[in-house]
Amino acid sequence: MLEALFTPQTIAVIGASRTPGKVGHEIVANLINSGFEGTIVPVNPSANEVLGLKCYPDLKTFGQKVDLSIISVPTGLVKTALEGSIQAGCGAVTVITAGFKEVGAEGAKLEQELAVLCRKRGVRLMGPNCLGLINTHHKMNASFAKQMPLPSGISVLSQSGALATAILDWAAFRHLGLAKMVSIGNKADLNETDFLQAFAEDEQSKVIVGYLESISSGDEFVKVAEAAASKKPIVLFKAGTSSAGQKAASSHTGSLAGADIAYGAAFHRSGVIRAETFESIFDYATAFAMQPLPKGNRVAIITNAGGPGIMAADAVENMGLVVASLHDSTATALKDKLPPAASVANPIDVLGDAPPDRYALAMEAAQKDDGVDAVIVILTPQAMTEAAETARAIARCMDGSKPVLVSFMGGLDVMPGRKELAASNLPDYPSPERAVAALKAMCDYVAWRQRPPRIVTRFPVNRHRAERIIKQHIRSETKNIGEVKGKDILRAYNFNVPPGELAVTSEDAVSIADRVGYPVAMKIVSPDILHKSDLGGVKLNLNNSTEVQDTYDLMMMRVKQRMPQAHLEGVYVERMCTKGREVILGMTRDPQFGPMLMFGLGGIFVEVMKDVTFHLAPVTAREAKQMLEMTRSYALLKGVRGQRSVNIDGIAEGIQRLSQLVTDFPLIIEMDINPFIVGPLGTEPVAADARITLNLEMGAKLL
């Protein structure tokens, strides 16, 4: 897909210029310098020739079919240039020119017109307001960034042109190649999801890397990213995580950045590896591009100095990987060949005077040891150290069975070695910690790849009953569904809700209490009263009919005195819940990624400790359980100090039912089941209270 964009035969540059430094000049120069083998068609009415190529006043005069048109003319002339490109048969257009959505409403309108024009004719549009694109495997630098990387397996998409240039400049410095690079600009048509898909299908792209500030469609993104990540690693950096960052993001791109937690959940769900810092983007990408995936997390460390070996071992353990225990046979073999002072435990210390072949010996031993899943090699530049020759020696004995990540520490002296490492596909890091962090990213990706198939359970429920209640609220324009009706909805989804009914007289209350069984709880029901307890509107543990009758009368009297204007629907009478651990199940609908489920232990664990986890709905049984396991307070559910475990699977099922409910009804934009009371194994958890918020505007449209 996107052949016209990535592998065009004929490229028009509209706005080609004879003046060096001008964008329209640089693009033509870059196309020539990158060795592009197709036809370059400069277009400029006031030039006959650009950089030795015949220049046309317009594409009509050129008269032949064009595959890709790159437009770099003043904003006011872009539309005409685009029309001309479409008439010339372009399959894709790249608009470099800025001054559209990012500058205001008028620009946004013009941008929209460009997108509509293209869509009508089936032409794909990249930009506007972008740097252009590069395809090293097609010898094409169709951007105004001068560096043309060597061909490799890393493809980059960047929502910031400047960052793309920084990446290209860095890659040149580190002798690293790229496959494709696109600067996606304002995303009038082609967006991050289109490029994810294109790179996923592209054989030359082994690893996908991206810098994003916003995502155009969350649903699409998750679907495409999950499919892509199943084929190859995706490493993304998402800017605008803090509120300050978001402010900057909205003034920069005119697009609203989604909440950070939702992005985290979306990346987690779709197997995207999240880079937390700028440097980690390529730290991870080079590891993935250059080395095989590890089969486990047991790490051997080879070093010519104790200190950095300790650093690496610290990092391995702190990141949750394991310092491998080497086989006795490995140690014995090393002992025979290494000097007596060398350490043949892990870290393997080949000593400060280690020549290249000593590194090779250690490498071979570590690769052979089946207790080792990955190898970290560290070199410090000591008096006898031959960095370049050691790099070659390591490369020579690499057997491709396990990932090997290298840290040549230092600067001047190790630089020749670093060049060799890059040339030999050995990812190299300035510190042991960064090498280990990259390995950890690999291990996480492997774990995601090995997840079982995602099968979302559909429980048999009474969907119509829930729908009826929701529709009633939409019709009466009642945004909040209170406890009584909320519990009816939960009952429809087969949640275990304490038996209870609404009483409108004290006799009513007694007969309900008799029916549901004592002790009961009674709560005033009124759309106008949020904090029932404060007004004396909640009473618990009522044990007989007299108490129920008295409570009903007293409650009505008190509440009427204290809040005379409140509309009172009656009193809800329900059987008291049995005791147990209180947890919260919740949902909030992210504007980008839709329903996000929340789990946490009740009370202070949510409010003070912020000990909650989120997951995109719908969830599988395994994912629901992981939401529990990922809280710090999980041990409390499993039971501490001899307490019995609560019914973990019961909570997980509650999350799944909630997931089904909020997936069935997009009108529900927020929901809490709080508390959800869970007892020991063998008992069924109880949904003790429920609050649901509806999207009335959306509801009005649907009715």
Next chain:
Amino acid sequence: MLEALFTPQTIAVIGASRTPGKVGHEIVANLINSGFEGTIVPVNPSANEVLGLKCYPDLKTFGQKVDLSIISVPTGLVKTALEGSIQAGCGAVTVITAGFKEVGAEGAKLEQELAVLCRKRGVRLMGPNCLGLINTHHKMNASFAKQMPLPSGISVLSQSGALATAILDWAAFRHLGLAKMVSIGNKADLNETDFLQAFAEDEQSKVIVGYLESISSGDEFVKVAEAAASKKPIVLFKAGTSSAGQKAASSHTGSLAGADIAYGAAFHRSGVIRAETFESIFDYATAFAMQPLPKGNRVAIITNAGGPGIMAADAVENMGLVVASLHDSTATALKDKLPPAASVANPIDVLGDAPPDRYALAMEAAQKDDGVDAVIVILTPQAMTEAAETARAIARCMDGSKPVLVSFMGGLDVMPGRKELAASNLPDYPSPERAVAALKAMCDYVAWRQRPPRIVTRFPVNRHRAERIIKQHIRSETKNIGEVKGKDILRAYNFNVPPGELAVTSEDAVSIADRVGYPVAMKIVSPDILHKSDLGGVKLNLNNSTEVQDTYDLMMMRVKQRMPQAHLEGVYVERMCTKGREVILGMTRDPQFGPMLMFGLGGIFVEVMKDVTFHLAPVTAREAKQMLEMTRSYALLKGVRGQRSVNIDGIAEGIQRLSQLVTDFPLIIEMDINPFIVGPLGTEPVAADARITLNLEMGAKLL
């Protein structure tokens, strides 16, 4: 101090060699090449001349006074060389040779002999097993690492010679200078604390940097580091934080690394800035060495690209700094001078085509704005970017009032700019995040410097009473002090302990209960019974004399039945504690840093959430309060959901009294006050249980 080491006039190199590559050759070569202006005396019985210098068979033949002797001869010959050096009047000796403590007991013995020899004669010994030292301001490279850095204000001490070479190599690559560099080796005599002190007093050292695997004396270290940090910043990396790292550390240096948490507490206490990664060591050090300290944490960001500006803003907020709100006048001034598309909010976006003077304008505006405490400048290499000239423009308009940290992102194109930055004392980072992290380290250091004077309150206590109880336990070789005697000790230190006494008959129990007041708690007392409750040995809330009498009899009967061999001392009868929030005060004695106090909320907060803080004893009132504030659950003490705050100062006072107790009695090696029950403001907290563990071996010596 250490003049003979750092500014010698005459240096002997014992083991000087004519063979290039040999350590004894490289040291002479490095001394010559570094431009050392004093006398170099090569010593080697089998050479007449080394590198053009007259070589002597021994120092006696040389016949003149030597200041510093550098010894690089085989291990077996070191002692003789050392004796010769001492006779030649050396003030300091550096032993490069390895093969001592790090290889085993015999080596350790030999090493000890060297140390004793030196101590007797007042000669300071550096090493053995080290790289040597460098003093750029004395034009002296007395090491076998070939790079001689330019003079600057950063002094380095490293417990790993290899890491020192990596640092030198990196500094050469980044055009960064150093002041002094020492490789401390096995620390037979001079250790990290000696060098900390020397660098603290050294005018040429503006910032102290260190890599440590162990600390020789915790007490000394804290004292010296605190004094040094009050004068200048100290940035330390401590290896061996994980258990795997520790394993590697002990096999490497033969020294036991202290627990990571104790090091953290010691660094925190003494104002040492801890570098968490290898790269952050110099990220921080260059910021401190090159720029003034910030007066606050409000950060202005200047950038020529939106994306990296967002990255910086994200980092500022995530690290707890503040994205400054620029004054209206600043924005107006910028608006007048910058192109209309530029953003004059913070981040200030000078646009992708920014020439150097646009950066200068923004810099001047940010420096003038008194709502700004620090400036982060970001440059990405775009088509029109002039990296070197921009670096010079930034440097020219720096007024020294606020720290300016720079990130020139990219590689090849920005390299000329980076060189200029280093030359102009502008710290430069490969990513905005790393620049912000360095600024954060500066802010933390400023906060530490501004702390009020540390005044430890001494409470009037009955120290003799506590001493008597402790001595009794030492005499009877009873390691654990139980609840009854533990509470007596707490009473002696004026803790509020519920009134109670030991009863040995049921009548006794009743009369005690009558005296202390009902309701009471009763607990069986026996050195043989750890889990009293399990045996029915604890009863709570007894309301009258009959209940007390019955309980006594039943308890004695039951416990005798269930554990007939246990020695029963009686039953402890005490008034029931009032209810309140349960917290834990504790202490564990670190082998390096002595008593470490612990605070945490009781029960699951300690056991499951691990939500505890540590601080070295003794603590001030402010530090005790900080221990509370630094727990995640602190909000629970302050009161959530309309609850009243508990008596925070009461807890802090409890920590201070505990601090005084464990400082007074080094024999106490572990202690828990759990629970320490604290009620609302105006009430006095209660120490409801206490366990104390003594160091019997130490006790036996003292008695």
